[in-house]
Amino acid sequence: MAKSHKPVVWFPFAAGGTVIAFCMPVIVVLGFLAALGHVPPGLSYESLRAFAAHGIGKLILFGVIALSLWSSAHRLRCTCYDFGLRADTLIATVLYVAAIVGSAATAMFLFRI
Amino acid sequence: MSRRPLIREVPPSTWFFRHPRYLRYMAREVTSLFVGAYCVLLVIAMQRLSAGPIAWQEFLAALRSPASLVFHLAAMAAAFYHAGTWFNATQKAMPLQLGEDFVPGAYISGAHYLVWAVLSLVVLFVAGVI
Numbered sequence: 001m002a003k004s005h006k007p008v009v010w011f012p013f014a015a016g017g018t019v020i021a022f023c024m025p026v027i028v029v030l031g032f033l034a035a036l037g038h039v040p041p042g043l044s045y046e047s048l049r050a051f052a053a054h055g056i057g058k059l060i061l062f063g064v065i066a067l068s069l070w071s072s073a074h075r076l077r078c079t080c081y082d083f084g085l086r087a088d089t090l091i092a093t094v095l096y097v098a099a100i101v102g103s104a105a106t107a108m109f110l111f112r113i
Numbered sequence: 114m115s116r117r118p119l120i121r122e123v124p125p126s127t128w129f130f131r132h133p134r135y136l137r138y139m140a141r142e143v144t145s146l147f148v149g150a151y152c153v154l155l156v157i158a159m160q161r162l163s164a165g166p167i168a169w170q171e172f173l174a175a176l177r178s179p180a181s182l183v184f185h186l187a188a189m190a191a192a193f194y195h196a197g198t199w200f201n202a203t204q205k206a207m208p209l210q211l212g213e214d215f216v217p218g219a220y221i222s223g224a225h226y227l228v229w230a231v232l233s234l235v236v237l238f239v240a241g242v243i
Binding site (some may be wrong): 017018019020022023024025026027028029030031032033034035036037039040041042043044047048049052061064065068069072073074076078080081082084086102105106109110112113 | 124125129139142143145146148149151152153154155156159160162163167168170173176177181182185186188189192193195196199200225228229232233236237238240241242
């Protein structure tokens with residue numbers, strides 16, 4: 001049977017696309033409210049820290065951020081190709097490494113809380 | 114007789130201006146730029162949150178800059194466009210067959226929209242906005 005590394009890349013991409021579709025709009029709306037100066041009570045240091053201090057909260061934050069990062073990296077790679085940048089191996093390496101580093105950093109920050 | 118295959122020259126970086134459908138496809142592709150940038154902002158937010166209350170207050174203050182406001186508007190448009198096109202595509206990506214017939218596509222996309230609305234309202238409620 002032919003082996004391909006594609007599913008490894010593709011599964012987090014599809015999962016991330018779903019997570020982005022369901023979660024990202026409301027997250028950006030919360031950020032937008034904060035940008036307007038109306039910081040939602042849930043984004044105050046105490047509440048957000050309490051959320052991130054809980055194991056399930058950590059898992060939700062990490063899951064949303066890591067999957068979104070991976071999916072965005074994969075989509076950006078395709079976008080670069082569609083815009084005529086054909087150095088695919090280089091672009092893919094840079095973007096996937098960035099996504100992995102970002103996910104690892106997120107895990108580290110969440111462990112510190 | 115040799116068959117001459119049809120070979121078209123496709124301009125590598127302007128092909129999507131040829132058809133509105135290609136342009137809509139590219140519009141969706143470009144949303145990944147803003148969503149990706151917002152993901153980076155979320156990673157920074159986690160760093161600031163872990164650095165303590167003063168760092169978090171500074172982060173919230175930095176969000177209020179005009180550049181951040183414009184970025185949030187763009188990211189919001191991108192996030193909603195991505196979500197809408199994603200849910201519209203679900204009926205093609207996962208058609209559901211019951212017996213002989215396929216479930217109408219509008220039900221599949223509609224169910225996704227419903228779950229999205231409920232989930233967003235729950236998040237807004239938990240965050241204390243509504």
